[in-house]
Amino acid sequence: MxxxxxxxxxxxxxxxxxxxxxxxxxxxxxxxxxxxxxxxxxxxxxxxxxxxxxxxxxxxxxxxxxxxxxxxxxxxxxxxxxxxxxxxxxxxxxxxxxxxxxxxxxxxxxxxxxxxxxxxxxFEYVYRAHDLAELPGKKYLKIRNQINKFRKNYHYSVEPITPENQKEIMEFLVRWCESKNCEDNFILAHEIEAIFYAIEHLTELRLRGLLIRVGLQVSAISLFERLDSNTAIIHFEKGLPEYDGIYKVINAETAAVLANEVEYINRESDLGVSGLREAKLRYHPHHMVExxxxxxxxxxxxxx
Missing domain, CATH: 3.40.630.30 (Gcn5-related N-acetyltransferase (GNAT))
Known part of the structure; x- marks a missing residue:
């Protein structure tokens, strides 16, 4: 027994x-x-x-x-x-x-x-990868406008996360955590520890990721992997709040990479966080993992 x-x-x-x-x-x-x-x-x-x-x-x-x-x-x-x-x-x-x-x-x-x-x-939010990458039609108009505004206001570049830029990412995560007052937030305090572990063990976990540099500074990251033959999953996605629209940009850039590989992207749950739930719904999920x-x-x- x-x-x-x-x-x-x-x-x-x-x-x-x-x-x-x-x-x-x-x-x-x-x-x-x-x-x-x-x-x-x-x-x-x-x-x-x-x-x-x-x-x-x-x-x-x-x-x-x-x-x-x-x-x-x-x-x-x-x-x-x-x-x-x-x-x-x-x-x-x-x-x-x-x-x-x-x-x-x-x-x-x-x-x-x-x-x-x-x-x-x-409940987890699952989207069509091409929808997140291309943001087609009127329902994504506001998001496209915010991305275009970001591209107009900032000079940025995108590169894969590797052991070579690991130290810079750790420094970015410290800045992000300070901006969010992680020490005073129960969930974020544990989440930052989870992200640090993921970065430190990127190779062992076979995780992939992208980072965005605004100028020379790492200002956003995403970490993801294949869930199955048809779906990828975004485990972590963080951006510095002083750059308006940066979350939408890292979302789109990540989706553009994954749309060539999978049909769906699982962006995990909202844990009941009101603002996060609203943000995920704005991207019009294809279905939910109930x-x-x-x-x-x-x-x-x-x-x-």
Whole structure:
């Protein structure tokens, strides 16, 4: 029977294992990617178990523990064990998270009384790559105007992120963090640590990226990778706020590179941040990656 003792910490040495497993069972949500897991591991404290061909993830952030559904061949018995363990050791409200719609249906067949709630803050925005690169039609007119204004006001250049410009990027991230008062923002304080890790381990994680220089100064970056054969994912995107429109430019420049490789770009979730949600919606997503959480019910075996 599955037990919390079966889980071990995720480390960078596990990269090949996760890559091989995800080649068999491609993921659609960024939180399950090895890059997200390892870059946010300082905060999320990920552990995993490998049982009967399935990977089961558990994370503990700010004292709250939650499990992910098994990733691998459908195994109703194992699913029941994961549900039981989640209820035993997981969050008092939502012990099992990142449940995709098809997985929820399979879980309902196991137990029709299970209650799922949409986790809107973790819905991810997926766009057509060519839409983000070309910004066609009237619905993107305002964004195109802002990019044209930026190009008129600033002399800038674009180049790939490499080990050679790593130091400059670290210096840029310090400036960005100071501009955002990261030390006083719980989320940003952890995010900057995740980005630093990504830059420091760019080669090991097989991440790619672009930077924008305004004049000679690094003023924006993006970090991305292939999620599957048809989709790329943008893990991080940052720009200095004094350059109006720079986020729209790094977005477009990144999309222009990826549009030659994939049909879709996943730009991750908004985490419920109002301004971020509005910004992502302005780009008119093609679809969302929907996920649900298991919610405890009143009475056995659920309690509220």
């Amino acid at each position: 599955l037990d919390k003792k079966d889980f071990k910490p995720v480390t960078l040495a596990d990269r090949a294992f996760f890559e091989n497993h995800y080649a068999l069972y491609p993921q659609t949500h960024s939180d399950n990617t090895f890059t997200s897991i390892i870059c946010w591991n300082h905060f999320m404290h990920y552990r995993y178990a490998y049982v009967r061909g399935n990977v089961i993830l558990v994370c503990t952030a700010a004292g709250v523990t939650r499990l992910h559904p098994p990733i691998g061949p459908h195994d109703p018995e194992l699913m029941q064990e994961v549900i039981r363990l989640a209820l035993d050791m997981g969050d008092n409200n939502k012990p099992l998270m990142l449940i995709e719609p098809e997985t929820a249906k399979l879980m309902k067949k196991i137990d029709p009384d299970l209650l799922f709630v949409p986790d809107l803050n973790h 996920v649900y959480s298991l919610k405890r019910r009143t009475g056995f075996p659920f309690v509220t």
